[in-house]
Amino acid sequence: MKLILAQDRPGQRPAELSFEQPRILIGRDTSCDVSFEKEKYPMVSRRHAEMSWAGTSWVVADLGSSYGTYLNGRRIERPEAVTVGHSLQFGNEGPVLRVIWFDAIESPAAAVPSASTTPERPPAPLTATPTVLRNATSQAPPAVPSPSSSAIPARLEFADDPSRPAVVLSGTTISLGRDPACTVVFETSAATVSRRHADISRSEQGYVIADNNSFNGTLLNGQRMTEPALLKNGDKIQIGRGGPILAFVYETTAASPQPAASSSAAAQPEQDFSKTMVARLDAGTVRSAGTSEPQLIRTFSFSEKGSLTIGRDAGNDISLDGLQISNRHAKLSLRGGEIFAEDLGSTNGTFVNGVRISRQAVTPSDQVHIGTFLLRCDTSGQIAVFDTRAKTRIDVVAVTRDIKSGMGKKLRLLDSVSLSIKPNEFVGLLGPSGAGKSTLLEAMSGARPASAGNVLINNQDLYRHFDSLKQAIGYVPQDDIIHSELTVSKALGYVARLRLSRDVSSSEIKRMIDEVLDVTGLSDRRDVPVRKLSGGQRKRVSVAVELITKPQAIFLDEPTTGLDPATEDNMMLLFKQLAESGRTVVMTTHSMENIRLFDKVALLMNGKLVYFGPPDDALRYFEAKDFHEIYHKLERSGDAGTGGNTAESHADLRIKAAESLRQRYFSTPAYKEYVQQPLKELGEMAKSGARKKTRLGIFGSIRQFLTLSGRYLNVLFKDKLTLFILLAQAPAIALMTFLVVGADQPRDFVYFALALVAVWFGTSVSAREIIRERPIYVRERMFNLGIIPYLMSKLFILGFIVFFQCFLLFVPLKLMDVAGLMSMPGELFGVPQFWAMLLTAGVGVALGLLISAWVKTSEMATSLVPIILIPQILFSGLAGVPHGVSRVVSMTMPSAWSFDTMKRFSTLDTLEPEGADARGATKGLGLYKFIETENDRTLERAQRDIDDYKRLSGRGADGGGDLLSDKLVVPEIKRLPDDLSGYVTFLHPWMHDVLNQLILMLMFGVLVIATLIVLRLRDIA
Template structure:
């Protein structure tokens, strides 16, 4: 037997769907048969529930995170669905009504139904002590007076004022200016509902006798647009502000992803603003055409034929505009300009606007957390697995923190354990708990987050100039607020003070009545921040960027499937799905900014701050960005942005004008024009110019106005009076631990380097080029130049250069990314070590190639005349053997050069941590390397009494590297004679050039025999011919009148260089922390 569902509330409100199959799934996953919008229906899980036909009846099995409620009662197991059962998918989520379909009964088209059977809004929870037994469904609510009620899915448009006795239905979203009247039971104030002064609220004694009719003078006329889209002969009507078109299964006009290949996933959208409908192409692959002309944006008048891709599907768009009456905005208690989003907030952290998600009967002991074993289960990254414990003690409730990451708050202050009385409240993450006589009510503030800023002041310590001068603001839930003003007036400073990036010197910021500065670590995850600079790596694709961001930001233990689901939701929400595999550097400016916003939306923050997101965008992209930010507020976010442009300021709910760090205005755009006496908002800047030098008067004029009283003074929370100067509390960081962070950052860094093929090849090709230069330039026929010592110097210096140049820009070029990730949960040590770990492999590859080429190309022996100095001192054979090879062990030399390169990496990271930008960092590299060469001992040995020179030399990594190279090349006493009677170790130019002579190395035994007669003539080299005997500044070795000077062969250089690397990494971490402190 077929069944059908009528959607009473949600993104598809008003639709009726019929199912003939015996089993089907409900969820946000596009693979489900009954799908919901992943960007709007957020309480619906990917696979929320399954409905099956069993023995002639339909049964529902819940698989969701947020629960399924049948006629207001939570489903605990498989239940049987009966006629007119109303299902709620998550607390406050979509509502659908189940019904059986008689055989051959036609399903009327949703748009053709003038009226549908009505149901009263379902309670989100049962009353304490009145819950029916498990698996038993309470009777469905019955309709009453359908003639006086709007149908489910009917969206009250501007001008629709509910009449007495009218009950708003699920899915009703009151529009701007809609005022809730008495006699509206169950009405929850929605965005834009502004209670009028003196109007009794639902549930109050005065509400039962108050008149419901609005006064005639309280109305105004606004335009209402109905959009009808004809697709393949079928007409679909929409009365909403946003209509999405594409292959996304959750689009309003959805196309088949397997057949409509010219249509992009997010192809186009229609946006209605101020009675004007506009079609936007969402940077689709094949373009959007109107009447044969490709467009990016087009205002619609009706009758247009839209083609999705050349030769693709066609849509015909008809518009119907009507004038309807709407109440005028009341006194500016929390008024909005166009869309409206605010109801006044009262009672500590609870306002009338905050949705209740459940009531739980009180037990002697209860636990709260993310774990299924808890009595109150909350699915949020801000809630720990076992977050808090509740113990009833007499009439009080003892609330104890169970070692959570984000703490428990009472009265805006973090507590370890405290008792609250009946009527008291405590906060965990975005959830507020109200203690009642027999139950605990839980409220979700994620779509009801407000900000109080009180007298924020920031002063330059040197010039004493006020960047911010006692600025107070009240940002209401779901508001879109734009911060404006002349250049240098403090816009970005105010934004950073509000979001905690740079805290104000004085003043207080509250987030839902919790002191933001004092409890920054605990509540910062509810705040998103997009700085002016991009916070994404250009080499990664959008998909991989979000992949790594999700692994770093989402709570530990988040399943991979859930991470991917969240990424797909964000891609679709920001219209980036079709571009997900593009590298970021190939995106337009607007697309890159959207990717930065997507990174922030992964953690579902309640409020998002953006610093000039439209900077550098053309007018078309700027408009798209502003509409996107407007859309975020319609999804429950509070958005605050800094902007310079005023072309689309009508999309904002509030505008904030700053002048020289002073608040000149805060209110809606119409109020601004009236307050400053201008017709056009840009003319406000002329008023500022007229008051130049007397900006204090602008501040005082606004503070004395009624607008200031209505929008700020009368709205600020009373909690601002306390806790402003308390020191910040230390909190745990949400997200992966240090080892997991290190691994994720390392993976990301490896992918960044491997994707940047050109730069990586340039780095790698340096090594073989340097090796060839060494082979060609260091000649073996000039004994007095000491070719082996020169070769060691060049190779050690090259290794130091490789490491330093590779690392010198790696921190500075990510400064904006690092700063934002530090605000979230990034730890310094994993970040630094991930850079070092990857760069050390790159350095190892470079020095290995260089040494291998030099080692195998410089081989063989050459006889030559003894150099002049040898003859002068009676040395007859010291110059007969000219070494072309690299004396000593290959692997010992490789280890020495590797440690030298690690010192270079450490120096480069240190420079990068200190420098302000990449240019400065590269400018500092020569200043780092030149002293290394000068004090390496290659240009003279300091005397024993030159302590400063010797001390500086001991601090140079190149000195120790060069010394170790020579030690590796030294003869040892047991190497001075071989079994064939030929010497195995001969001095060529100094005490460090040795090469074991083997028979296979000598094409003519005469070379070896020629040396035997003169071996007894070898004497010690005078100090004037020596660089230094033992390498570093050490005393000459003790030796007898033996055949050759014997130097000490040790591995001290390895140990010292390793210690230097560790020291530099510690210094890098210290400077990174100092930079963090400076930002604070």
């Protein structure tokens, strides 16, 4: 019974305390057996905790302290057994006592070692040999005889179905799952069980159970496994949280001696089997589902090399499962007595206290998050690994959401809403239309942060630490978040590549897709395009998208709207099963038929919480037969007393009625039990911080760009009719241009058509690309989507489309030119003109994407395209040389710069003097001016001839005869040629072939940057 404790004191030798009485009081009171100073440890209560001898082990219990008692970093809610190596902390950041030694067996014959014979345990050095310390006991587990040494074979008994016969483990490998080929087959209705869920195999050491990366996991004695574990007699195996339970029975014919506990319980650390990461508890011990404390799965210490690698690969020192974790994710290293956490270029990051880090020193008060796992270090250099799955508590504290109304006034959508949701609860947000259900759901999920208040996920501020918590959140908005053109499996595959670690293999992704399709009941629809699914099936696909990352909390906004009753029932059962399998599920709904499936409901009215608690209690509270009647009562309470008042006073009265209902609820025991008391446990909270987004980095951005480009290309090729129309319109326009342009007319219209149609191609093909998939963009942006790779993928694929469109327009016209059917001259066979056309189309694409990012609906985008194109026609210069204001406006039109570039590379002279070639046939005057000048000169010569004739003719009258009559001729006047196809009308004097290209490139860059800014502003809004 003797117990030795040691108090951890940073920088000092641990102070050892020895006790032989069966009860030890711990607190601030001087009468306690272990007393702490109030000034130094204000978080310790007067009578904080108690340790008592339970006959075979010591038990610690919290005595209702203000700040709680923590066992290995986990707050305890009931008495729990402790053993050697365990640490006890009293209050958050309070003093720490470590169990050093105790007598494991109470026997009259056993001599209790005296203090002089008890080996003094020195403080654990920070540079120790490689060890793995057991979490629940430092003694060896009961010996498990090898399979060959027992005459009675091992068997599995169905603990929750005694009528089912036990399964004898006779083979080398026993598989568990819903697949008919498994050794132990479960019913297809067992939603928590995967097709091939887990395997039990025989080895020299005994029977080993291993989870097959199942969707809902395998629990051993109430705790989720992360790696293979050696089974012992009496172990309880649960196939998914909330799933069927099997008992492992392995009895021997002869009693096998159980190893006695060492009298010196400070046993040496022992290597665990197969790096098993399962905390061994008594077979029947299962912690309360209501606790949000993470599950301790293993403790590590540093090796001689002074570092521990962490990742998904089994070769790491700390191997963690989860496809969001990279193979080599992070490293903990020991340098100069300090522990440093370092990210090894992981996809989804390493976080210390919610902040993504590259390398940072960590202290015992810090929390290191990697995927769904939490790591903590203590002062002795030991690393504890906790699993946070199936332990997600959500607290909403005074959440308020304000927006500006159309009149510039502030409109309050949520008014100081508070509630607390325990792990694995299925909660419904209810209320009349406009009550604030979706707004509250968006605030709780982080989709649209609240204006004030806090949302906590496992006591961490969601908005401040969103980057680390987003991996634990699934959010299904009202709109579908999948591309309808893709098949179900393809859509899920692209989501997996965007959200999971970049080193996840194709086979792992396929296995994950199979699992989520299995869970959502879509296995037989995997190769069906999403657009061909029913409404309920499409919503299931949206849920499957979120399940890819195995979130701990799932938020659903009106997921059953528009579904028939049978489909709605099935969907609600699916959501209930998700909660029972270890997730916290919150959803908004207007449906009244399945409300009793919820564990709790939150009723809202005008943004105020008027009830939160079990649905059956809500009926009694409102004295209603069903929820239809509750809704009617809420409506009537808002309408009461309005009479003939104005709409404004009607709204004010509804707000007053909602406030009255809220104050009534605040005075009920339900409010104290379900809201006030749980929130008191949180203590004081700082003001919620702004969301901080981390950068993807170069490699992350390139990976997203390639994935998004591949998905976009796949979407386009699935809609073959639209793609055909996009490409077929180019040769059709070429034919129409040939028919319209006369053979003898100037070439302006041909080049104008090339410039204008290039703008049309780019703008029309891109103007709806962002807005039509905005729900998908918003959800992916919440997770990890980068704005730059997203926009670049659009530019890249759309660039290819407009390239082929321009090619199919330009080349036919050029071939007609070569064949002599029409004239379209250009330098280098028109290559510079084609290049100018591509630049113009690129500007059009960028302009269309800016429109798509700015507008709120696809219809608005479609309406804006003609408004954008009409000025391109009017101010391009087709109507003549622009002057004054029109000249300034034309300089903002890409068609004007492109049109001028086409004409400059045509090698043709001009009709007007603007832009005429000084070295050409018109000598820089333009054809019109050149002919006019030549005719003027001819007339001048004729006039001189006439004057000479008159002068000489008069002298001839005196001297006899008309001396010059034979020299007079009629001068020939130059005329405009009938064929003007060798000319263009003019060139802009302020433009230049090189300058034009630079301006088009500048326009492209400015429009792209403007689109990035608009998308970023949308994030903020």
